[in-house]
Amino acid sequence: MIETAFTPWASLAGGALIGLAAVLLMLVAGRVMGATGIVAGLIRPVSSGDFVWRAALLLGMVSGPLAVAVVSGGMPAVQVPVSLPMLGVGGLIVGLGASWGSGCTSGHGVCGMARLSPRSIVATLTFMATTFVTVYLVRHVIGA
Amino acid sequence: MRLLSLYLIGLVFGTGISVSGMANPAKVLNFFDIAGTWDPSLIFVMGGALITTFIGYRLVFRRPAPLMEAKFVVPTSRVIDGKLVGGSAVFGIGWGIAGFCPGGALPALGTGRWEVFAFAAALLAGMVLARFLQSIAARAFRAAA
Numbered sequence: 001m002i003e004t005a006f007t008p009w010a011s012l013a014g015g016a017l018i019g020l021a022a023v024l025l026m027l028v029a030g031r032v033m034g035a036t037g038i039v040a041g042l043i044r045p046v047s048s049g050d051f052v053w054r055a056a057l058l059l060g061m062v063s064g065p066l067a068v069a070v071v072s073g074g075m076p077a078v079q080v081p082v083s084l085p086m087l088g089v090g091g092l093i094v095g096l097g098a099s100w101g102s103g104c105t106s107g108h109g110v111c112g113m114a115r116l117s118p119r120s121i122v123a124t125l126t127f128m129a130t131t132f133v134t135v136y137l138v139r140h141v142i143g144a
Numbered sequence: 145m146r147l148l149s150l151y152l153i154g155l156v157f158g159t160g161i162s163v164s165g166m167a168n169p170a171k172v173l174n175f176f177d178i179a180g181t182w183d184p185s186l187i188f189v190m191g192g193a194l195i196t197t198f199i200g201y202r203l204v205f206r207r208p209a210p211l212m213e214a215k216f217v218v219p220t221s222r223v224i225d226g227k228l229v230g231g232s233a234v235f236g237i238g239w240g241i242a243g244f245c246p247g248g249a250l251p252a253l254g255t256g257r258w259e260v261f262a263f264a265a266a267l268l269a270g271m272v273l274a275r276f277l278q279s280i281a282a283r284a285f286r287a288a289a
Binding site: 001002003004005006007008009010011012013014015016017018019020021022023024025026027028029030031032033034035036038039040043044052053056057058059060061062063064065066067068075076077078079080081082084086087088089090091092093094095096097098099100101102104105106108109110111112113114115117118119122123124126127128129130131132133134135136138139140 | 146147148149150151152153154155156157158159160161162163164165166167168169170171173174176177178179180181183184185186188189190191192193194195196197198200201203204205207209210211212213215216217218219221222223224227228229230231232233234235236237238239240241242243244245246247248249250251252253254255257259260262263264265266267268269270271272273274275277278
């Protein structure tokens with residue numbers, strides 16, 4: 001386990017930027033900023049235009065840490081306190097769950113909740129609960 | 145022009161994820177670890193994102209259509225079924241194991257860290273597998289009907 005510093009202001013500002021991006025995407029393209037949906041459309045695009053707009057968005061996302069590095073002089077921290085098998089198994093399960101549940105933290109947790117969508121509220125409460133339980137089990141019961 | 149705007153929107157999102165700490169699995173997992181190394185920062189990420197989006201969406205939806213498309217494409221389903229709840233429950237288990245969610249991991253690819261690529265590869269595999277299993281289930285359902 002790695003201790004991390006409490007960063008209310010950076011997190012609030014970062015959150016506001018995430019929200020701003022979601023609002024701008026709706027204003028410009030009329031789309032929901034859901035990471036799962038954007039990737040799903042990249043795997044199986046309905047048209048070449050569909051693929052290109054998602055690719056442009058993804059390219060912008062990937063440039064985010066570089067922009068932060070240019071401004072602040074260092075890449076944002078990525079501390080991984082879990083093993084490679086856990087990344088693999090966790091990633092696979094995230095992919096399955098986000099596909100079946102039609103969304104993840106960005107799609108349901110931000111965009112859907114902001115629209116007061118009942119589906120997104122139920123989805124968000126559900127995954128927050130199972131994440132809490134999983135982290136408790138992994139860290140305090142299994143002790144990984 | 146359209147692609148440049150989309151790139152810039154992605155950049156705003158990726159910068160927000162980077163600044164907020166959502167690209168850092170240690171921080172994400174610590175948010176959920178109240179019994180251990182608790183870091184409540186993520187509640188501020190959620191708060192900042194939700195307030196901005198809640199207000200912003202209301203302003204945007206006053207328009208008849210988006211700037212560069214014919215119409216808004218928003219999910220309209222209101223059905224709360226086992227697939228939604230079960231899928232979301234499964235998603236949370238994976239998030240709790242790996243510490244990355246898709247929105248956090250995609251921008252984090254830009255750091256070039258191999259751990260992010262490992263997670264993203266598994267994520268893609270999971271999404272493809274979900275579609276495969278679903279098509280098998282649909283075929284079995286049709287055969288039974």
